[in-house]
Amino acid sequence: MPPPATQRGDAAADDSVFPAKIRTAIQTVAIFFFVQFAISQFFGGSKTQTTSKSGTPSASGAIPAFDERPVGTIDNYNPIPQTIAPIWPMNSSLDLSIYISPSIVVPALSKVDAAIKVVQEEDMKLGDWSDTREIDTMFKVPKEVQLNATLWAHFFVGLHGKSLDPSKTGYDPTKAYHFVRKLNQILPKKKISKTKNLLAGSNETEVVDETPAPRYGSYYHPNFTMAFIPDSGVQSYTNMHPAVRQHVQLESSGAREASGQNGWYYPMLFVNTFWQLRDHMTELNSTVEELPLHITLTNMKNWKMAIYASIDEGMKQNQRNAAEGNMPAGGDGSEFEEFKRVLIDTNIYLLSTTAVVTVLHMIFEMLAFKSDVSHWRNKKDNVGVSVRTILANVFMQSIIFLYLLDNNENTSWMILFGQGMGILLEAWKITKTVDVRIRESEPGSLIPYRITFEDKHKLSETEKKTEEYDQIAFQYLYMVAVPLLLAYAAYSLIYESHKSWYSFVLTTLVGSVYAYGFLMMSVAHMPGKTMMYKTLNTFIDDLFAFTIKMPTLHRLATLRDDVIFFIYLYQSWAYKVDYSRVNEFGQGGDDEGVEEKSAAKLLEAPAGGGEGEGGGGNLSGSGSGSGREKGEVKKRR
Numbered sequence: 001m002p003p004p005a006t007q008r009g010d011a012a013a014d015d016s017v018f019p020a021k022i023r024t025a026i027q028t029v030a031i032f033f034f035v036q037f038a039i040s041q042f043f044g045g046s047k048t049q050t051t052s053k054s055g056t057p058s059a060s061g062a063i064p065a066f067d068e069r070p071v072g073t074i075d076n077y078n079p080i081p082q083t084i085a086p087i088w089p090m091n092s093s094l095d096l097s098i099y100i101s102p103s104i105v106v107p108a109l110s111k112v113d114a115a116i117k118v119v120q121e122e123d124m125k126l127g128d129w130s131d132t133r134e135i136d137t138m139f140k141v142p143k144e145v146q147l148n149a150t151l152w153a154h155f156f157v158g159l160h161g162k163s164l165d166p167s168k169t170g171y172d173p174t175k176a177y178h179f180v181r182k183l184n185q186i187l188p189k190k191k192i193s194k195t196k197n198l199l200a201g202s203n204e205t206e207v208v209d210e211t212p213a214p215r216y217g218s219y220y221h222p223n224f225t226m227a228f229i230p231d232s233g234v235q236s237y238t239n240m241h242p243a244v245r246q247h248v249q250l251e252s253s254g255a256r257e258a259s260g261q262n263g264w265y266y267p268m269l270f271v272n273t274f275w276q277l278r279d280h281m282t283e284l285n286s287t288v289e290e291l292p293l294h295i296t297l298t299n300m301k302n303w304k305m306a307i308y309a310s311i312d313e314g315m316k317q318n319q320r321n322a323a324e325g326n327m328p329a330g331g332d333g334s335e336f337e338e339f340k341r342v343l344i345d346t347n348i349y350l351l352s353t354t355a356v357v358t359v360l361h362m363i364f365e366m367l368a369f370k371s372d373v374s375h376w377r378n379k380k381d382n383v384g385v386s387v388r389t390i391l392a393n394v395f396m397q398s399i400i401f402l403y404l405l406d407n408n409e410n411t412s413w414m415i416l417f418g419q420g421m422g423i424l425l426e427a428w429k430i431t432k433t434v435d436v437r438i439r440e441s442e443p444g445s446l447i448p449y450r451i452t453f454e455d456k457h458k459l460s461e462t463e464k465k466t467e468e469y470d471q472i473a474f475q476y477l478y479m480v481a482v483p484l485l486l487a488y489a490a491y492s493l494i495y496e497s498h499k500s501w502y503s504f505v506l507t508t509l510v511g512s513v514y515a516y517g518f519l520m521m522s523v524a525h526m527p528g529k530t531m532m533y534k535t536l537n538t539f540i541d542d543l544f545a546f547t548i549k550m551p552t553l554h555r556l557a558t559l560r561d562d563v564i565f566f567i568y569l570y571q572s573w574a575y576k577v578d579y580s581r582v583n584e585f586g587q588g589g590d591d592e593g594v595e596e597k598s599a600a601k602l603l604e605a606p607a608g609g610g611e612g613e614g615g616g617g618n619l620s621g622s623g624s625g626s627g628r629e630k631g632e633v634k635k636r637r
Contacts (some may be wrong), residue, residue, distance in 0.1 A: 006474035062232060063257050065089075066174070066264050074260040080543050081263035084237045087174070088126070088267060089252050090230055093160035096121045096269075096297070101152050102144035104180055109165040111154070115140060118153075118293055126267055127230035127299060135172055135295040146286045148218050151184045155269060177266045181453045183224075184284060185273070188319055189217045195497035198504060218284040221276040222292045227300035229268040237263075243313035244306050247271075270300060274308040277341055353543065361540045365418070372425065376432050387433050387453065387467075388474050394426045396513045400554070403510040406503055407551045415554065485512045514557045 053423060060552045063085040098119035101107060107116075125131050145151045156164040158176025165171060229247075240248070251264040315336055342351065347419060398561050401419045430436065434453040441450045498504040541558045 008072045049590070062259070063262050063264075069255050069264075070258050071363070074256050074258070076260040079254070081250065081256065081261065082173055082235050082263045083463070084248070084250065084265045085234045085262070086232065086267065087264040090127045092126045092267075094124045094126055094228070094267070095158055095160050095162070096124060097156040097164055098295075099154045099156075100139055100142075100183065101154060102149045104150075104152055105152065106166060106178060107397065108167040110167065116621060119295060119297075121297060124228070124297065126228055129299050132296065132298040135293075135297065137293050138290055139293060141284065141288055141291055145184070145218070145284055146288060150182055150218075151220065151284075152180050153183045153271075155179050155181065157266070157269060177252065179249050179269075179527040181271045184218050184220045185276075185281075185316075186196075186216050187219050187278070187281075187316075188215055195498050195499050198501060199493060219278070219281040220284055220288075220291060221273070221281045223273040223276065223280075223294045223296075225275070225296045225298070227270045227272060227305065229270055229297050229302050229305050230299055232268055232302045235265075237265075241306070241310050243309040247305075247309065268305070270305045270309070272300075272305075272308055272312075274312045275340060275344060275391060277344065278337060279341065297367070336585045357540045357543055361537055364533040364537050364540070369421070369425065371533065372430075376429055379432065385428070388470050390426060390429050390433065394423060394430065397426060397504065398514055399509045403506045404554065406499075406506055481512070485509075488512055496635065501571060510553060514553050514560065535565060538562060 063083065066087045075572075076169065096119060097109075097117065099107060099109070099112060099116050100118055101112075101116060110231050116139070118139055119135055121133060121135070124133070140149070142149070156176065156178050158164045162175040163171050164176050164178075166173075235248070237245070237248070237250075247268050247270050249266040249268070251266065254263070271483065279347060282291070401416070401423060404416055404419060430453075437452050437454055438449050439452050441447055485508070488511055490509050492498075492511070493504065496507075538561045539556070544558075
């Protein structure tokens with residue numbers, strides 16, 4: 001066995017100490033947000049003094065030191081202790097040996113192969129927070145483990161200098177103990193999306209095994225944090241959270257204090273798998289012959305261990321339930337896994353910046369939504385509004401949403417939620433522009449009913465012109481977009497592989513939307529505030545592209561938005577805007593004075609309304625002429 005490389009925690013500090021401390025602080029703060037979730041689990045019972053069935057109070061002061069335990073028969077002996085106290089005092093020096101084996105049976109240490117001994121540490125001070133050791137080694141994978149057997153780690157812990165081998169004469173179970181832990185994890189297998197060329201012949205078609213694959217696999221992570229818990233103190237054993245209780249090793253002789261209700265336990269050695277990510281794990285099979293092992297041996301606070309253990313066990317239980325088809329209310333743990341990945345893999349400075357701008361992103365998104373909704377709610381007419389553009393936006397955003405959903409294993413739910421809200425907002429704009437109705441189809445149609453878009457009122461001449469120009473603009477747009485779409489579809493079908501025809505259609509459409517969607521991008525319809533908020537969010541999305549899980553095409557789309565924004569800045573500088581002109585979205589042209597607006601309303605009053613017939617006619621005629629002149633002036637502008 002290669003000698004383990006041991007590094008003491010009090011070694012000379014290097015340049016990486018300060019960023020490491022910052023990372024630890026950030027991780028600790030992040031864990032704090034889950035304390036409320038964990039508190040309801042591992043604080044299931046009262047921490048106050050309790051009374052046993054025999055009426056003997058089980059307070060911490062009632063349990064003497066282990067060496068002062070009574071000898072002989074004890075009345076009211078309870079095989080399950082109600083309260084437990086540490087068997088060894090704080091500051092005890094401990095020795096630790098770890099052996100790996102495919103068997104749960106305790107091996108005779110004098111007869112085992114030396115190669116299965118992976119850790120040998122001595123004089124580890126219990127409660128010395130500065131004593132941290134790093135162990136790196138390699139080991140051969142047993143044949144049984146390659147065939148999905150469990151890889152067990154046998155831990156032998158004892159007071160410094162005492163025998164750790166239970167098979168040796170003179171072994172004292174009050175001075176040493178042994179327990180086992182799994183080094184591999186049985187987890188639900190990831191869904192593997194198999195792709196193929198849809199035009200390939202039968203000889204190239206992928207052969208699909210109809211036998212259902214096993215839902216679970218054996219996974220191994222090379223990094224472990226193993227920590228002694230020196231400050232666990234007196235515990236109510238029966239009220240402990242199961243995730244914490246599984247790490248408690250009771251004193252092996254079953255000794256009790258005078259009441260017969262309370263006992264002792266060995267120091268807890270917590271094998272922490274909280275920060276182990278699925279992406280960093282290796283699936284064990286016949287091809288894996290050797291594995292690395294990195295262990296960080298240290299001391300950990302009891303409260304931190306309780307949070308780690310309870311949350312980790314809860315997430316793993318959710319994963320098991322989801323694999324069985326019972327999706328829990330908290331999800332399958334994938335979002336929490338993504339959260340941990342961001343904390344571990346992201347640069348500490350980028351992570352800190354992203355945490356700040358995430359809050360800003362939520363604020364700006366909310367303000368942009370409010371401004372956009374307020375603008376459309378106060379809109380009085382459809383002058384310059386392109387209904388086809390709004391429908392096209394709904395279609396394109398729906399395609400993007402379905403694509404993200406089809407690639408949900410690579411997409412964060414945060415991205416899906418934002419996309420879905422955008423679709424609902426665009427759909428609501430349609431109802432503000434036209435009436436959506438379901439009407440009977442024409443006789444002879446295969447579909448009995450159809451969806452129609454009806455004008456909310458009789459269109460004015462200007463609105464009719466808007467509809468006419470909108471139709472002409474889309475005819476030219478189709479002439480450009482359709483050939484590009486067909487060319488991209490042909491290329492994708494011939495040279496790329498897809499999961500199915502449905503996936504091919506979505507990928508082709510979304511590729512066209514990402515690549516050519518800028519042809520329909522316009523900010524003229526946005527109020528100034530909405531434009532500002534969305535601009536800020538565009539650059540915030542660039543940070544998300546590095547930290548949040550999303551498909552590559554969606555990641556590249558954020559870069560596209562940046563390029564288009566800078567093009568917009570150049571156009572704004574090069575081509576000045578006439579704010580008195582009504583644009584294609586019905587905005588602008590609202591700078592005429594209040595008196596002019598009031599006069600226009602008076603001129604449009606119907607004839608005979610309180611005046612003589614002749615006078616009303618003259619007034620109406622004058623108003624009509626004035627309206628035409630205003631329209632011609634605006635067109636010239």
